[in-house]
Amino acid sequence: DIQMTQSPSSLSASVGDRVTLTCRASQDISDYLAWYQQRPGKVPRLLIFAASTLQPGVPSRFSGSGSGTDFTLTISSLQPEDVATYYCQNFKSVSWAFGQGTRVDIK
């Protein structure tokens, strides 16, 4: 099975900061990578599809990049409503594996 590893496990940043989250796949998954946001107590929300395609309604401060095994999710200017746990997911293999998540807080 393909394993997904996210780093860091948590981070704290100030409003307006640029924040970068990393996701690594244990083998090449091309661009079969999605990012989800889960705010505290809420349902997961699909943010990015195919490594870099923003879903409708997602603010443009979010961006995704990468291909193969290494991927990043960047928030260009952190806002209070971005406090959440972010998960990457591989959808190339049958296991549809998620990373363990990165928790983002406001400093």
Next chain:
Amino acid sequence: EVQLLQSGGGLVQPGGSLRLSCAASGFTFVDYAMTWVRQSPGKGLEWVSSISGRGTTTFYADSVRGRFSISRDNSKNTMFLQMNNLRADDTAVYYCAKYYASGTFYPFDSWGQGTLVTVSS
């Protein structure tokens, strides 16, 4: 608007059974594979099981294979998860979700509200 309304769940003893339901609306149900994802308290997301649009193909995580059974009734736009021989480590919030597009090599773009399953004596 896509809506996924879940029902079922609750408290069950170890070894017991439970059936979850997910009623869909706002899209052509038969055209989309569907899935179940769970989240143990304070933990991350874990994919559990998926089913193709016509229900002919199913997939299971190793942790539930042989104990859980996924199915769907396309005449009622509803998906089910039959959970048997439940264990304490099955305790989680269970989400149903819809695939982004026709087929299964896609992420999950719409989610149900979640339902808590607690396995405890």
